[in-house]
Amino acid sequence: MQTNSRFRAKKILGKILIYGTISLALIVVLLPLYWSLSTSIKPEKTILHIPIEFFPSGFTLSHYSNIFNIIPFSNYLVNSAIITGGTLFISLVFGSIAAYGLSRYKFPGSGGLLGLIIGARMIPPIAFVIPLYLMISSFGLLDTHLGVILTHCSIVLPFTIWIMKGFFDELPRDFEEAALVDGCSRLGALRVALRLALPGLFVAGIFGFIESWNEFMFALTITRSPASTTATVGLVGLLQTPYQIPWGEIMAGVFLFTLPIFVLGYFVEKHMARVYVVGTVK
Template identity: 40%
Template structure:
């Protein structure tokens, strides 16, 4: 009995050791980015590496914000992200609701189709998109980029949102209709409030993906008028040999919204992302 207890304790210690390894592996690089962002330049390029900032400063943050186009880049990303989310939420929610609550011929095939379109190489779409957007004067515009983002985020949104609608009993619409609601009324007044958290989590998932995207933005934006922050930051690194301290500060600033949004809805988001996994 005593040995069983000891072997259990060993297992527990082992489990924590592995868990902390993953925690360290995942977070140490991010912590290092924060440390670097707080170091003055002379401490970063120093011959002997310092493992913590000896005199921590915030000048890197002030400088990247005031002396570069970073605020504009962030604003562009914000506008493009918002547009993407709005398009996905309006069109995607309707489709997801239909897929989840109604039965109609061709539904299964359509759902699979929405999954398969995600397999199409982005590069294969990016070239004609470039030509199409150019023809419509949407190249290098917020809307053009948002439309491009919708191409791969809409199917994702519909699948994730369908999972949340699936948790609502089909009888609910019927009940609302008996009480005199139209189908739209039932959706807006009865069902949407029930999937509010799911909608928020799905929208945030799409927002993070749009905020982070790099390749489409690189190809489809050409000026500072619509260039997003990932492209801008990478260009600064390449063109102006951006000092590491400023780069680190820029990186931290731009991932703060991501971390906050994820923290707000993490439980629901994890549930939405893994809905398929649990059902098998």
């Protein structure tokens, strides 16, 4: 009996520890989000009120309509979407082809090349802001979508190659060889391999999306006008508003800006789970 109750006490303690840790992690992750949401719906007067209003006493949606008036925020969101889409397109297409080549063909220097690609990913981006700025400028791509897309690819592409090479390495060659014998060209065989490495494309795609959507530094250096400015740069720009910083509008913008990532996470998580289940039943 005694050992039984001690065992139960241990079990309860374990549960407390587990749930305690999870709750702490959730607070750390969700509190800023909650704060931006609650600030965005507080009436102007109560935002900087002391003592702090943890639960808003009033409710307004005016910040949400204002954000689109005081800055061209819809433009910024569209720019972000175009740049993220472009970055993903270039990175996934070229990244998976490059990864396929590195995985399937041995050529002189192929090992070193892979090391170089990973190495490029490890250098902090700030180290090549200036060279990249000069390059983009000499291409005449300053203040264009393509300019930002290319700088984002410098981060996302190496990671895509790395992830996809891992997935292709795991994939038996039999499938592609069957496709070659069945009548496919090399490119057709790559299509079969890509279909089988779909979970890898998802992982690389999600990473690339978050990386490009959130990116600030390169976008700040390359963009000038509303024609190419991204949402991150646009929102930070509001901090330079003279007289009074519009916190309500900033927080409304932040919340709108993070929304796509949550929506994506929700759908992709379900899809990823399905992909894994399919993958296990050989």
